[in-house]
Amino acid sequence: MVKINKMVIANRGEIALRLIRAAREMGIATVAVHSTADADSMHARLADEAVCIGPPPSKDSYLDKRAIMTVAELTGADAIHPGVGFLSENQEFAEMVEAHDLIFVGPTPRHIGLMGDKIAAKKAAIDAGLPVVPGSEGAISDIDEARQLAQEIGYPVLIKAASGGGGRGMKVARSDEELDSALSTASREAKAAFGDPVVYIEKYLDNPRHIEVQILADAHGNVIHLGERDCSVQRRHQKVVEEAPSPALTPALRADIGRRTAEAVKFLGYRSVGTVEYLFQDGEFYFIEMNTRLQVEHPVTEMITGLDLVELQIRVASGEVLDIKQEDVVFEGHSFELRINAEDPFNFMPSPGLVTAYHPPGGMGVRVDSHLFADYRMPPHYDSLAGKIIVHARDRRSAIQRCLRALAETHIDGIKTNLELHDFILRHEEFQGGDITIHWLEQALEVRATG
């Protein structure tokens, strides 16, 4: 086990703040890196040291591996936390960090690489005994092969980019007629977005929920699961509201998928926190992918388990043996996370700019993870996540009430935010009933727009 004394936070925004907070509480000094656009940002202010690494475009700053490595070297840091997005699932970066004898707060480069390749990941999931969506074993290259497979597994089918993520390079085909154009469109989009035209085909599930299992593994083969998160409230494959536990699972289903996931992850020899994402329909789970990093929505798991995931992630990265057994993990109450985006609540146009007033909600059971402050200028160069309101209460119904109460207290001026969208979701009868799918929000918005 190595003691980490100083850690570079290779990220920005609310997640950088999350990491700085955990590090500070652990007595670890932090070094923020930032672009010129973020010189005034909260993560640069709150870290013990802050270094400007480049101009606003991510590729010249937050994605500049060399600049970040140089900062680690110059500041004498002994670890790098990649956060979420940016370099967090970049195998080459993780290798570079390890080659410099620094601790990469994440999994081994090999596991990043494995799970970054969607086709290899699916194979690994099958080997590890996880249920997967029926589909091609590997890349699909020609239309005949595609047509045959589609007929075998039955329409509708989904064409996905092997290197994809975030919904780009994905197309649905509902018939032989649609297949050809869906295939070429997906491949073209995949090449444009990820530099890799390789696609594969899967059975398209019509009404699934998105349920993901949080895993925690040390470097010594100890793996536990921390229950699931339900992220079915999505728009264009972007999560909007997340909750734990899922209203769709029974305790038996929860224990079962948790155990199976932990066993699979142990089989893979994985270390660090990680998330195995599933679609869940008609009582069955289907593996989608594994995220080999912290997730934006990790706080809902923290709220119902009382465990600090970032702290644990750092501890296992430093080689510590996990001292929490599966039976120690107890789920208490219900938690929601509302992602606050700087965008129009209903047409979703991004709204960066000067935050003229910022007043977060407070009181019992309300946690706010946000890098906003009054007079902060949200730069247009990065994503629109402005923060997260996380709520915990004894049951789902009380948690919804608490979310509504917190929303009503929240005040952000100068930029548009999606607070009103959250109000719409939380008050919606169908959401309150809990019986929704990943398509629900888009359908509900359509009804709202036309109704």
Added chain:
Amino acid sequence: MVKINKMVIANRGEIALRLIRAAREMGIATVAVHSTADADSMHARLADEAVCIGPPPSKDSYLDKRAIMTVAELTGADAIHPGVGFLSENQEFAEMVEAHDLIFVGPTPRHIGLMGDKIAAKKAAIDAGLPVVPGSEGAISDIDEARQLAQEIGYPVLIKAASGGGGRGMKVARSDEELDSALSTASREAKAAFGDPVVYIEKYLDNPRHIEVQILADAHGNVIHLGERDCSVQRRHQKVVEEAPSPALTPALRADIGRRTAEAVKFLGYRSVGTVEYLFQDGEFYFIEMNTRLQVEHPVTEMITGLDLVELQIRVASGEVLDIKQEDVVFEGHSFELRINAEDPFNFMPSPGLVTAYHPPGGMGVRVDSHLFADYRMPPHYDSLAGKIIVHARDRRSAIQRCLRALAETHIDGIKTNLELHDFILRHEEFQGGDITIHWLEQALEVRATG
């Protein structure tokens, strides 16, 4: 059981906000009352209705029973929550509320009266089997009686106002010589402060901790305790930092004093939340008084039990049967509350005025109960409590780290606050060691001033 539909919040500041939040989450509409000085205040803004009841002086607004009753009548409220301070321990007001067939969210007027009279309260405590500080059975009227008693129980002795509270009308005498003047000073102060010159004498404990037990009782004889709070960090009898659990108690001592307190409260036929305050020295508890209301520091109990005390208080006031058994109450982790006052951190001069910037701390395990906002003008008419930072973590050491992290994020401009005092306390070796008494803070401040 009566369903409460609308509740008058007969208070102001952060505690009024606390009540409004709980009510809103329970689906109860709220009516704020406010003085002209508080027209712009957060409690008046956040409540469903707000009514101005008088000019700034409390006696003409927040203490005006008739005005508050009139508001309840005019707005069609069916309950009144008195909060903390003001009319919360006013027997006459509670009687008035009940006489108008409204629900008083608190105990019966009789219990308020009983515990409001310190001499009667001590007798009741003895009858109920609680350990008390050795001292006079009742009022002390002449110096000979006082001298005889003081010699019996041994110097130092404490002279206290029968109707007192908040440290006023209290004097220590360490010898026969000091007794005479201490007696007359205390009596004079008691008359000035409470309109009642009656005093009594107790053994003065030199190095006690302040430990109080939280009680929850319904109207049907069900009483449980929710553990203790340690409020030993005081200055001039004002609590500054509170924590739960107390670092001084073993689980056995905790269970024992909790059980004894719950039994005594059940014996008294008490209903509502309530707090029995003890001095604790050399392994022994000594009853001081019982507060028949919510306490400012109730959140630390909420953090370690997960129970919403205000919600429970409202539910038992409406006649609900308590559905939590003693064995359901589990204490998890450690919690601190830092009282943020608008005052100089070291000379304690109040500092009301315009809050030009307000940025509360966020992140995991941090709760903020505060009525501040940017551009709020803190009026000079009321107490200096500007809010509370409440922290929860798995153990005392982690909670201290989290407090320090949260403090460093907190930013309040325009008024002076005691953030720096909290930093001083939290970093102090003796505080971190946990072995302190109610005199510790004053002694540490003296060392700081002279050192």
Added chain:
Amino acid sequence: MAQKSDKMTSNFDVSANLLRKLADTMGNAGLSEIEYVDGDRSLRLSRAAQVAAPAMVPAAPLVPAAATAAPAPAAPAATPAVEPVSDVKTIDSPMVGTVYLAPEPGAADFISVGDEIKEGDTLMIIEAMKVMNHLPSPSSGVVRRVLISDGQPVEFGQPLIELA
């Protein structure tokens, strides 16, 4: 921004150029105030801090017409002080309660617009906790406006009547 006061003499004029220069400087330098004095003459420009109060859900006032409840959240010195007409006096409610304009149902109102009132005359009754409180006029004058209606609840400080 800098209005000419009535008291200024005719030759106390300000060049538009000077004004613009000062105003520009304020803007560029983020100043809140500039004062320029030349002998008898002085010129002061000031700007209120632009701050943003969390507006939140403003509480619904007990009485929508009430002036004191639900104050404008931020309103940073937006409106220049309006000079009130000097000979109008507003009588505010001294308590929370329900106003009755007549001594009893069906009877004539104590006062009507245009009535001449003497100090001490009863203007209305304010009921609080079943107690009928006669509201005596604090001064003499003519009733210009009655700002409330019979049976209406009022809060402390709420304007009831304008006397001219």
Added chain:
Amino acid sequence: MAQKSDKMTSNFDVSANLLRKLADTMGNAGLSEIEYVDGDRSLRLSRAAQVAAPAMVPAAPLVPAAATAAPAPAAPAATPAVEPVSDVKTIDSPMVGTVYLAPEPGAADFISVGDEIKEGDTLMIIEAMKVMNHLPSPSSGVVRRVLISDGQPVEFGQPLIELA
């Protein structure tokens, strides 16, 4: 601080130069008020407290001298636009790294103050990840100031050299 340099004209007017100078001084010195009196005439500039912006623990800059790190917390239009001297050009660091002023230890520095430099001349070496990057001058001129010292870590955008 309040320099008396410019004479006011006899009209009720202020020289733009004086205004700018005072405003600049305020900005640079972080003042909240300046009052300038000359006989009968006086001029006062003030700026409201710097609002909001949770300053918190400002991050320690990598290099204390760095201009870009740890910016003034709030600085809402704090510094009035300073007219830069037109013929001075600052060359900023294009990367994070360690600067070396000489090609190797013991050798003479690439440049010194007063040197005449041609576009493309090597100004210094910036080392990042063991790679020595020669920094060519983007333009010609005379070295006015060298703002960093040998072996010093620099961040992106940090001013290195002033050319005149």
